[in-house]
Amino acid sequence: MSATIxxxxxxxxxxxxxAAMACAVARMVLGPRAQDRVLGFDALYVCAMLLLLTFGIRTGTxxxxxxxxxxxxxxxxxxVALAKFLMRGEVIE
Amino acid sequence: MTHAADLPAWAALPTAFFLLLGSGLTLLGAIGLLRFGSFYERVHAPTLGTTWGAGGILIASMICFTVLQSRPALHEILIAAFVIVTTPVSLMLLARAALYRDRTENNGGVPAFEAESEGTDGEASPKSSDQKQTKGQ
Structure with a gap:
């Protein structure tokens, strides 16, 4: 019973x-400007991290x-590096 | 899936609940990221996934591993604390960069330079204003 749940x-x-990762990828592709793409990338890696955690619960390791x-x-x-690049034009000055 | 049968029902139910809560809120935030109109509305949407989305899934993982290993599994707090600390910093830097780009390109709908106190924006403007015009996207 608990295994089924x-x-x-x-x-x-x-x-x-x-589906959330697909939305983030769609924002990365569609995004009218560079900051939208960076925002989509930010949401994408958060979703990938949560997906890895669910894989951990599934396998028990x-x-x-x-x-x-x-x-x-x-x-x-x-x-942070991409935001700094958008603001100043270079990352390490 | 050998370990799933070991989990008793009183632990499987909260695990399932927090998993569905966290992933559903993450999906809501991602849909908001896709559907909002402007960048300054969109920057709010993914925070739904990083607060209760990450929180719900991390609580589910803590319940599952605490019951499975029959000792407190607290290493998920590390990810939770890190995500809670870093998300406002990165999104605020991104929003300030977007505001700076909109100001230098004279896009409408954003407050002007004088509307806010000059911090890092004031000293950054003479250096890179010529680069922004050529870069565009």
Whole structure:
């Protein structure tokens, strides 16, 4: 019983997160200006991190957690670098 | 899926609830990101996924691993704290960069330079105003 609940909720959650990633990719492709694309990329890596966490719950291992931690760390750095590039025209001055 | 049968029903139900809550809120935020009209409306939408979206899925993961390993699994707090700290910083930097670009390109609908106190914008304007005109997108 609990296995059925867990499997179905994880499947539905993964489908929701995939749809969210598709929306973010659509914003990256459509985005009229560069800041919209960066915003779509920001939402995309957050959704990918959450998808990795749901994979971790599905398989019962904590390996996926470390991948999610690395994604959240590097995604922040990349978003800040892209925002600085949009503002100043270069990243490291 | 061997571990899913080990999880008792009183732990599987909150796990399922928080998983669906978190992923549903993330999907709502992404739909808002797709459908809002201007950038300054769009910048609010993904925060739904990074606050309760990440929070719900991390709480579900904490419940699942705490019950499975029969000891407190608290390493998800690391991701939660990091996401909560970094999301406002990155989105605020992005919004300020977008505001700066709109001001230098004289797009309508944004407050002018004088409307706000001069911080980093004031010293950045003479240096890179010529680059912004050529770059466009």
């Amino acid at each position: 867990l499997i179905w909720s994880i499947t539905v959650a993964q489908l929701f997160l995939l 904590t390996i996926y957690f470390e991948a999610a931690l690395v994604i959240s760390l590097l995604g922040f750095v990349s978003t």
